Amino acid sequence: MQLLKRVWLPLVIVVVVAVAAFAVDRVRGVFASDPPLVTPVEFANDPEPFDPKVVTYEIFGPEGAAVDVNYVDLQGEPQRVDGAVLPWSITLQTMEPSAAANIVAQGKTSFLGCRVLVDGELKDERSTSGTNVQTFCIVKSA
Numbered sequence: 001m002q003l004l005k006r007v008w009l010p011l012v013i014v015v016v017v018a019v020a021a022f023a024v025d026r027v028r029g030v031f032a033s034d035p036p037l038v039t040p041v042e043f044a045n046d047p048e049p050f051d052p053k054v055v056t057y058e059i060f061g062p063e064g065a066a067v068d069v070n071y072v073d074l075q076g077e078p079q080r081v082d083g084a085v086l087p088w089s090i091t092l093q094t095m096e097p098s099a100a101a102n103i104v105a106q107g108k109t110s111f112l113g114c115r116v117l118v119d120g121e122l123k124d125e126r127s128t129s130g131t132n133v134q135t136f137c138i139v140k141s142a
Contacts, residue, residue: 053096055142058089058115059105059135060127067107074099099142106134118142 113127
């Protein structure tokens with residue numbers, strides 16, 4: 001009798017929890033409740049892979065002149081080329097849907113210009129004349 005006095009309450013709790021779990025399971029089955037939502041690894045709305053995006057930076061001016069070029073690569077990292085001989089260009093490629101293109105050039109020339117082409121299409125072109133000129137081209141969304 002002493003043992004029954006000690007375990008009757010935990011025994012009732014276990015029975016109540018078991019009956020409640022069984023009732024919830026049966027109610028879910030009766031009302032045709034959907035199973036828990038499982039998110040798939042690949043979503044139906046994922047965009048199709050893009051064709052490679054080709055970005056070309058060009059710096060132009062007096063042929064053979066040396067200039068310093070700073071540009072942002074397609075991963076967003078700044079790059080620097082000291083003493084680049086004109087005309088200078090670099091072509092970069094990415095599979096991302098968009099990229100930001102930015103180039104700055106300066107040198108001890110009387111004329112300096114830049115171009116940014118995206119997939120062969122001119123997106124920005126600027127030129128500057130003067131002494132020790134600097135020019136820049138920016139494409140916010142290539």
